[in-house]
Amino acid sequence: MVDQPDIHNDDWNGVIDNPWRRLRQFTAARIGLGRSGVSLPTKEMLAFQLAHAQARDAVHTPLDFAALIQKLETLAEQYPLLNPEPPLKLHSEAVDRMTYLQRPDLGRRLDEASRVLLRQEQQTPEQPFDLALVIADGLSATAIAHNAVPFIQALCEELATDKQEWKLAPITLVEQARVAVGDDVGELLNAKTVLILIGERPGLSSPDSLGLYLTWAPVRGLTDARRNCISNVRPEGLNFSEAAYKAGYLLRESRRLQLSGVQLKDRSGALLESADDLTETTEKTATLEHSSTAADETITTESGQAAALHSTAEAKNFLLS
């Protein structure tokens, strides 16, 4: 029998701590949580609930488009590279969030009113735009609210160093959008390249990951094989200047080679990758959990997670010493 501890003692909190919690120096996994009986201690249970609540809010809180537009207009005053026209607010065919979550096909298409608006816009320019920036809520409004403007600022600085001129279309903002909606926008604006900034599916520890997807010669109906992706853009993942550097590289290469997607990866020596829409369950992840379909060695090369730590200097593992 276990001795009955004195539960009236001030030190007693009902929790059996785990001395191996210090192994958290090696991982962000929730190890060494301790236990109450065999269950989660109160503090850990509530911490988890908070993380889940934040991830849920990231999915369901509507993006504050007015505030975002205001910030973008201020940014445009600072950076002449950006089109001086006010951002255009658009909407996908998914009428609300519940529809959006269940009908990825509708989130990939602009609704008719947005198409009309863009056709009017497109009547003016005498030459095509080099780049259209599209901002989409995707699965995390939090990601856009936190990270879209700082990334665009970093991208402006990156492109300002380029010798060639970049003629940008007015920025567009799309509500209830999936990645492919960017192709609709790019096509209607007559842009050579589209770069869509979209909120990724939030993880418990990463509710605000921003994804970037590039398409050369965007038209409706392209598949993920024609896109390149930069994932996990946020201060704790791939930071803004690194992300802008990678995006700048991609944009220049795409423009030089006049293509994007799998072929761009091949020709650039596996530095970059084409990628699936991370707001959706794609063929790869639909293999449940998990296996990727091909031996794609660079699967997370562009995410900050992998970039952070890949050296894995294999000193003797503690568990084997």
Added chain:
Amino acid sequence: MHKAYRYSLGSKTYEFRNLADLMARATPARSGDRLAGVIARSAEERAVAQMALAEVPLKNFLNEVLIPYEQDEVTRLIIDEHDALAFAPISHFTVGDFRNWLLSDLASSEMLAKIRRGVTPEMAAAVSKIMRNQDLILVAQKCRVITAFRSTIGLPKRLATRLQPNHPTDDMNGIAASILDGLLYGSGDAVIGINPATDNVAQATRLMKLMDEVISKYGIPTQSCVLTHVTNTLECIEQGAPVDLVFQSIGGTEATNASFGFNLATLAEAEQAALSLQRGTVGNNVMYFETGQGSALSANAHHGLDQQTCETRAYAVARKFNPLLVNTVVGFIGPEYLFDGKEIIRAGLEDHFCAKLLGLPMGCDVCYTNHAEADQNDMDNLLTLLGTAGCSFVMGIPGSDDIMLNYQTTSFHDALYARRVLGLGPSPEFEIWLEKMQIMSNAAGACLNEALPPAFAASLKTLPAGNSESEVSNG
């Protein structure tokens, strides 16, 4: 094309184009079938379709294949391997009779094992569509499927766990930290299985070696698996890596599997290669498969079938290769296939029932993503229901949070909860080991020791002290 099915309700006659259409309309509602456009158009149509399905003779499923024999190797597998002798005792039943029989006392564990090879996936799927959740639990609980490698899976009153120590950069010490956490919480008797962040042969080999050394050093009666593509594992075997189990995600149509980059011949080759290593001690089941409703539609390879029928066809693929473990990853795929906790729970119970009826060692990744309408309470419900149904194994992960795959599954703590409230022990070999290593004082009762077990205390001592957890940001 096959015949239409009709059912009259009062003055109204409902018509279903063929057996596949009838099955789809009879399926309890879920978002993936809505997305595919095969869902019942009204609640009444669903109820009527279930009545019509209940009248369909089981024999029809042998004559009216849902995907043409010539077009699909999974259909060929199902038809060619059908055991007429095993089918004989149930061959005169309709789907409705089959449900009655399954629930009856005539359908003992022995009898269910006897007819198993006479049941096709489509028969299992059909009957599940007219069963309530309690029916799915009751019948699954009667089905016994026992497999073994270094531990034995599927014995009565046992619930095994897969220790899933994933890390976003495959950091070896990070993975080892999660393995240690899991072992000290009594997890890992089904398998220690890693989803690699970097998916190639060299990385898989590194991870296999790490797990092999840990298993040998501590004498753990379990097996390891790197969940990489089957062709990668084949290459690992050729290069002499210590492969225990071969993993592959599988689907229920040839086209789904082609989109995953393999066919039945690949799996046959892999099973033979793993068997040739003779690394099992108490058994020789060397395959590990994962499945999940919606994968065929996601691969645009569902041939107009509903997603649960596609899923069940994947079990024909699995049982051909004598797996140690199969699990459905039920809530991973997202709300466009299973929208909320109710749909996820229903699907988990269907998958478990159908697989057990067909003779598979079925476990479940009881899980959800943050954009699904589900939470920990839904997972508690499904875990408790599956534990009651005799589920072979569940996942175990630190604090339910998979920091690599960004979804939530059952934790080490959750498994101990289920073992305690349902009186379930770990696999017998592992139970002995847990007590020998002084991790538990009473492994059958899920009683963890308070003191750090000596063998692991020694390993922890080698670490430099004083490092705080703040060094790793949540990545």
